[in-house]
Amino acid sequence: MTKQKAPRNKTLELSKDEIKSYAEKAIRLSANVQIDDVKNKIIHQDCLKALDLLPDAFIDLMIVDPPYNLTKNFGARTFKEMDFSEYKEWLDLWLSKTVRLLKEDASVYICSDWKTSIAIPEIAGKYFILQNRISWEREKGRGASNNWKNCLEDIWFFTKSKNYTFNLNAVKIQRRVLAPYRDNNGKPKDWKENGNERFRLTHPSNVWTDISIPFWSMSENTPHPTQKPEKLIAKLILASSNEGDMVFDPFAGSGTTAVTAKKLKRNFCAIEREKEYIAYTMKRLELAESSSEIQGFENGFFKARNA
Numbered sequence: 001m002t003k004q005k006a007p008r009n010k011t012l013e014l015s016k017d018e019i020k021s022y023a024e025k026a027i028r029l030s031a032n033v034q035i036d037d038v039k040n041k042i043i044h045q046d047c048l049k050a051l052d053l054l055p056d057a058f059i060d061l062m063i064v065d066p067p068y069n070l071t072k073n074f075g076a077r078t079f080k081e082m083d084f085s086e087y088k089e090w091l092d093l094w095l096s097k098t099v100r101l102l103k104e105d106a107s108v109y110i111c112s113d114w115k116t117s118i119a120i121p122e123i124a125g126k127y128f129i130l131q132n133r134i135s136w137e138r139e140k141g142r143g144a145s146n147n148w149k150n151c152l153e154d155i156w157f158f159t160k161s162k163n164y165t166f167n168l169n170a171v172k173i174q175r176r177v178l179a180p181y182r183d184n185n186g187k188p189k190d191w192k193e194n195g196n197e198r199f200r201l202t203h204p205s206n207v208w209t210d211i212s213i214p215f216w217s218m219s220e221n222t223p224h225p226t227q228k229p230e231k232l233i234a235k236l237i238l239a240s241s242n243e244g245d246m247v248f249d250p251f252a253g254s255g256t257t258a259v260t261a262k263k264l265k266r267n268f269c270a271i272e273r274e275k276e277y278i279a280y281t282m283k284r285l286e287l288a289e290s291s292s293e294i295q296g297f298e299n300g301f302f303k304a305r306n307a
Contacts, residue, residue, distance in 0.1 A: 010219040014279055022279035022286075026272075029053040039246070042258060042285075043271045044278045047250040050271045051097040059102045059269075060165070060245035063236055063257045065111040065228055066091070087116065091123045094250065099127045099160075101248070107165065107240040108158040109134075111228070117154040128158035136208035136232065155236070165245075170238040172201040173210065174301040201301065204235070210296070210304045218295060222280045224254035231296040233260040241266055255281025263292040 005011075014022065026044035027037075035058045043050050067079040069087040082090065102108070108128055112120050121130055134155040143149030177198040181189045191200040211232050214221040220230050233256050237247060243265040249257035252270035254277050261268040262285060272278050296303050 006216075009216045011216050011221045011223070012219070012280060012283065013223070014276075014283060018283070019276055019279040022282040023275045025282045026278045035246075038269045039267050040262075041269060042252065042255070042278060042281050043269070044273070044275070045271060046273045047271045048094055048097070051094065051101070051250065054101050054269075056100050057103050058246055059098075059106055059248040061106060061237065061241040061266075062098060062102060062108045062248045062250075063111075063233060064095075064109065064250060065226070065253065065257075066094075066251050068113045068226075069116045084119070088119045088123055091119060092126075095123060096127065098248075098250065102160050104161050105163045105165065106160045108160070109236050109240070110156045110158070112154045112156065114150065114152060114154070117156075120154070120156045124156065124158055128160055129162065130156070131159055131164075132157040132206050134206045134208060136211050138211070138213060165240050165242060167239055167242070168203065170300075171204045171235050172301060173204055173304060174199045175202055175304050204239075204302075208232075208235075210302065212296065220256070220259075220284070220295065222254040222277075222284075224277055224280065227254050228256050229296075230256055230260045230263070230294045231302070233257050234264060234294050234297050235302065237261055237264050237266060252281055253277055255284050259284045259288050260294065262288045263294060 005013075023044065026042040028045050029038075029043060029050050030053075032053050033055060035055050038054065069081055069084065098108075108124070110120050110124060117133075121133075124130070134157060135152055136155065138151050138153050177191045177200050180191060180193075180198045183189050188198070191198055211229055212218075214227050214229055221227070237257075237260055241247060244267065246267045246269065247257060247261040248268070249270040252258060252272035255270065255272070258268040258270040258281060270281070272281065
């Protein structure tokens with residue numbers, strides 16, 4: 001007997017036939033290609049093979065969420081924990097291949113956990129200029145019994161040159177005003193009012209506590225074990241690209257970067273080797289045709305968590 005989903009469970013699920021059908025919509029590269037060949041395409045291939053076949057200088061923004069140095073199952077394959085020096089060699093192997101793909105004013109964001117984080121500036125610093133480190137609260141899970149609960153991850157921000165895009169006004173955060181002071185004329189002082197809602201727009205910092213990890217009641221949720229939230233990726237895309245720019249992801253997973261780029265009117269190109277996750281990516285891109293909603297991002301502003 002098939003178990004019925006709870007009424008509020010919005011997790012995206014695909015049958016075996018649907019996985020086969022959606023995965024067939026991705027492309028494979030067998031020779032060097034031009035930009036139009038990969039524009040708004042998902043590449044079903046190992047990134048080490050595909051990267052060598054992509055065109056020069058076509059990427060405005062690269063967002064990378066590589067496997068952390070942990071033993072974890074990703075679909076039909078398992079990424080196995082390596083010796084740390086071996087992991088750094090693996091990082092360098094694929095990252096070095098991306099340099100020629102980036103425009104001179106391109107930006108790069110690389111995700112990491114606390115263990116692998118120290119390797120990122122060492123390896124990526126050979127090719128790019130380090131601009132910042134974002135630390136965000138990954139509030140999920142029940143924690144360990146003999147250690148501190150791990151709920152912090154990093155995103156390292158690099159640029160290829162000193163000339164790069166950063167759209168500050170696009171990533172301001174809408175925070176609820178707890179002390180709504182008014183001036184002598186009764187007008188809001190450094191805050192705005194919309195009906196019963198009182199809020200202030202604040203500059204974003206490099207510490208993010210407003211992110212919710214996708215879970216069963218969110219429509220963006222998939223079976224992928226390390227899926228990043230659309231809200232998280234939206235901040236990176238809005239800050240470091242413009243409409244019509246090319247956003248690239250060499251480890252697409254279930255497609256969050258490509259889907260979010262599409263919702264924000266950017267072009268995208270992404271690589272993923274697992275058939276199942278290719279299928280979820282293609283399904284999510286299909287759903288994005290009818291809805292560009294990003295949970296936690298409303299009317300052009302990011303809302304604080306649970307606001």
